[in-house]
Amino acid sequence: MTTRRFAWLRRLWSLSTGRFGLIVVLLIGLTALVARFWTPFDPQRVDVANRWDAPGIPHLLGTDGSGRDILSLLMAGARTTVWVALGAGLVATLLGLFLAALGALTTRGVREVVAVLVDILIAFPVLLIAMMLSSVWGGSLWVVIVSVGIGFGVNIARVTRPELRRVLHSDFVLAGRASGLTPFQNLWRHLLPNVAPVFIVQLSWGMAVAVLAEAGLSYLGFGAPVTEPSWGLLLKDLQTYISVHPLSVVWPGLAITLTVLGLNLLGDGLREATDPTLSRRARAARPDTPQPAVVS
Amino acid sequence: MIRYALTRLALLLLGLFVASALIFVTLRVLPGDVAQLIAGMNSTPAQVAAIRDRLGLDEPLPVQYLSWIGGVLRGDLGTSLLTGSSVADELVQKGQVTIPLGLLSMTIAMLVALPFGVISAMRRGHADGTAINVAAQTLAAVPVVWAGMMLVVVFAVWLGWLPAQGFPRGGWSDPGLAFRSLLLPAITIGVIEGAMLMRFVRSATLQATGQDFVRTAAAKGLTRNQALVRHGLPTVGLSIISVLGLQVAGIIVGAVVIEQLFSLPGIGRMLVADVGARDLPKVQGELLVLTGFVLIVGFVVDLVHRAIDPRQREAE
Numbered sequence: 001m002t003t004r005r006f007a008w009l010r011r012l013w014s015l016s017t018g019r020f021g022l023i024v025v026l027l028i029g030l031t032a033l034v035a036r037f038w039t040p041f042d043p044q045r046v047d048v049a050n051r052w053d054a055p056g057i058p059h060l061l062g063t064d065g066s067g068r069d070i071l072s073l074l075m076a077g078a079r080t081t082v083w084v085a086l087g088a089g090l091v092a093t094l095l096g097l098f099l100a101a102l103g104a105l106t107t108r109g110v111r112e113v114v115a116v117l118v119d120i121l122i123a124f125p126v127l128l129i130a131m132m133l134s135s136v137w138g139g140s141l142w143v144v145i146v147s148v149g150i151g152f153g154v155n156i157a158r159v160t161r162p163e164l165r166r167v168l169h170s171d172f173v174l175a176g177r178a179s180g181l182t183p184f185q186n187l188w189r190h191l192l193p194n195v196a197p198v199f200i201v202q203l204s205w206g207m208a209v210a211v212l213a214e215a216g217l218s219y220l221g222f223g224a225p226v227t228e229p230s231w232g233l234l235l236k237d238l239q240t241y242i243s244v245h246p247l248s249v250v251w252p253g254l255a256i257t258l259t260v261l262g263l264n265l266l267g268d269g270l271r272e273a274t275d276p277t278l279s280r281r282a283r284a285a286r287p288d289t290p291q292p293a294v295v296s
Numbered sequence: 297m298i299r300y301a302l303t304r305l306a307l308l309l310l311g312l313f314v315a316s317a318l319i320f321v322t323l324r325v326l327p328g329d330v331a332q333l334i335a336g337m338n339s340t341p342a343q344v345a346a347i348r349d350r351l352g353l354d355e356p357l358p359v360q361y362l363s364w365i366g367g368v369l370r371g372d373l374g375t376s377l378l379t380g381s382s383v384a385d386e387l388v389q390k391g392q393v394t395i396p397l398g399l400l401s402m403t404i405a406m407l408v409a410l411p412f413g414v415i416s417a418m419r420r421g422h423a424d425g426t427a428i429n430v431a432a433q434t435l436a437a438v439p440v441v442w443a444g445m446m447l448v449v450v451f452a453v454w455l456g457w458l459p460a461q462g463f464p465r466g467g468w469s470d471p472g473l474a475f476r477s478l479l480l481p482a483i484t485i486g487v488i489e490g491a492m493l494m495r496f497v498r499s500a501t502l503q504a505t506g507q508d509f510v511r512t513a514a515a516k517g518l519t520r521n522q523a524l525v526r527h528g529l530p531t532v533g534l535s536i537i538s539v540l541g542l543q544v545a546g547i548i549v550g551a552v553v554i555e556q557l558f559s560l561p562g563i564g565r566m567l568v569a570d571v572g573a574r575d576l577p578k579v580q581g582e583l584l585v586l587t588g589f590v591l592i593v594g595f596v597v598d599l600v601h602r603a604i605d606p607r608q609r610e611a612e
Contacts, residue, residue, distance in 0.1 A: 253442030261437035
């Protein structure tokens with residue numbers, strides 16, 4: 001049983017893109033975890049004597065305009081990134097599954113209203129939602145999490161709903177009902193495991209959007225507060241000195257790009273690895289559908 | 297077609313209504329006392345009352361909503377709380393930067409996406425096709441802000457070819473200078489958006505190669521590439537039109553960030569400033585215009601797609 005349950009993981013690992021994505025995402029997660037307890041230097045320690053140190057020993061990636069160690073700032077920033085990605089993922093999951101269930105399991109009237117609403121909401125750019133919320137509550141990481149969660153929850157709902165309906169009308173769900181499973185048991189044993197692949201793929205892409213949105217909004221001043229380490233804020237800080245110290249700007253950008261690329265490729269890989277309807281041959285011949293629009 | 301157009305128009309109107317209602321509820325209803333929020337903590341009751349009076353906050357909410365929408369339909373998007381200027385006038389003025397920026401970005405995105413997307417599909421499995429695809433994947437993961445900074449480092453700081461920031465005070469009275477200051481920002485948005493669009497083009501081209509009519513054309517004596525270019529590419533063009541709405545939304549979002557980075561006096565930068573200053577009536581008007589624009593573009597795109605795609609016409 002165990003081997004079958006984890007077969008998708010082996011398929012994911014056998015894809016070069018999936019493997020790359022998985023490694024990068026695990027690495028970022030691990031960095032965030034380590035940074036919780038240890039960074040080479042205190043990321044917020046100001047050390048005027050060592051302003052703009054070039055990369056080397058002891059500051060591997062150099063220091064910024066107030067002598068803060070850039071590597072430590074990046075590690076601490078990974079914590080913020082992971083936290084926003086997970087938070088936005090959770091909000092998107094709850095909202096997406098709720099809307100999908102509402103659109104698949106209820107009466108026809110409700111279903112159509114939900115479908116139209118989802119179609120309309122999907123046109124709203126995440127950044128505009130975030131700015132709308134910021135103008136009332138001020139910018140914060142919560143605003144980023146909620147707005148990406150809403151924006152991507154709608155996306156998840158749109159993709160998951162038809163899948164949920166398909167599974168709902170399948171023979172094994174009917175058989176489950178006939179053999180006396182309660183609706184909840186049926187949902188847990190048959191519906192969710194069959195919808196999960198579609199949904200996890202979306203989630204991975206949604207988290208990539210969350211990372212980009214956090215960076216963009218923190219750069220604009222509507223994300224992380226200045227006391228919080230964040231890759232977007234670091235870009236904003238370093239931009240002021242871009243003509244004198246262009247190299248330092250490279251690092252936070254690379255960190256963001258790598259994380260987003262990792263999540264995107266993990267999503268691509270998961271989609272290939274978990275799709276049971278496709279044989280290997282068909283998989284090779286099928287053109288890849290592009291990911292949804294990435295914001296900021 | 298007319299039946300479809302009317303249904304789609306109804307959906308657009310519904311969309312505009314939902315958008316305006318959401319904006320209204322978020323900016324007017326959810327904050328509780330809007331006047332207090334705008335006036336700030338250290339305001340006197342008289343100041344708060346003055347704001348309440350100016351915004352008509354004592355009216356019932358449906359009346360407030362209707363008077364807002366009534367104004368919008370007459371072209372009155374409200375006035376700024378801070379400067380007292382008309383929001384519509386400011387949008388028109390700032391649009392002189394943002395609209396050319398958007399058009400230029402769109403053109404660059406197309407110039408990047410079309411040739412590279414088709415080539416990477418036709419050269420699938422070859423080193424060059426794969427290289428283009430990997431580059432597109434990577435570029436699509438780059439944050440727009442950082443891409444802009446890197447381009448500034450190369451083209452403004454090191455090479456000194458283009459200005460790093462700003463827009464001429466005289467606006468378009470010196471078209472050459474104005475164009476030059478929009479070039480780097482537009483390249484930034486265009487390349488990143490183009491990389492994303494490229495994946496659609498690639499996917500559409502790959503789909504086209506598998507179509508019956510392309511195979512038939514090849515069977516009648518065309519080479520595979522000739523068949524693809526003559527008979528397959530029109531369908532690629534159609535699928536690109538269908539994602540144009542998404543592109544416009546991407547470019548608006550890109551403009552908000554990029555105008556900040558390059559200090560361009562456009563709509564995006566104005567929105568950032570107004571959100572920061574909590575000029576809620578102004579933000580309300582700006583958000584309605586931007587989301588309305590995205591919805592209307594989606595509507596037009598759907599109609600055009602329907603009108604020129606023979607398969608969709610026959611489906612009726």
